[in-house]
Amino acid sequence: MKEAVQVIQRPLISEKSYAAMATGKYLFRVHPKATKTEIALAIADAFKVDVVSVNTMHVHGKERRRGRVRGFQPDWKKAVVTLAEGQKIENLFQGV
Numbered sequence: 001m002k003e004a005v006q007v008i009q010r011p012l013i014s015e016k017s018y019a020a021m022a023t024g025k026y027l028f029r030v031h032p033k034a035t036k037t038e039i040a041l042a043i044a045d046a047f048k049v050d051v052v053s054v055n056t057m058h059v060h061g062k063e064r065r066r067g068r069v070r071g072f073q074p075d076w077k078k079a080v081v082t083l084a085e086g087q088k089i090e091n092l093f094q095g096v
Helices: 015-021 036-047
Strands: 008-009 026-029 052-060 063-066 070-072 075-083
Touching: 008 036, 015 026, 026 070, 036 052, 036 075
Parallel strands: none
Antiparallel strands: 008 026, 026 075, 052 075, 063 070
C-alpha cells in the first residue's frame, strides 16, 4: 500500500468531525491494514499538508436485521489526523 488512493478510502463527515476540524483534526476512513506511517504519508501527499500525529481505531460492524434474517456490516478502520499549527485542508473531497 503505497498510493494515497489505496490507503485513504473517504473522509468522515459528521457534526463531531466538523467540531474536530476547528482544532486541526480530520477524520478519515482508511484501509484496515494501513499503518499510521502509511496514513500520514498518504495525507501529506494527497493534500500537501504537514501531519503531526495519526491516531487509529478499529470500528466493529453493527448487526443489521431484515425481519428474521440477521447480518453484519463490515468492520472498518478510522484515522484521526492532526495537522501542523495553522494548516488546514481546503477542499476535503478534492484530494482523494
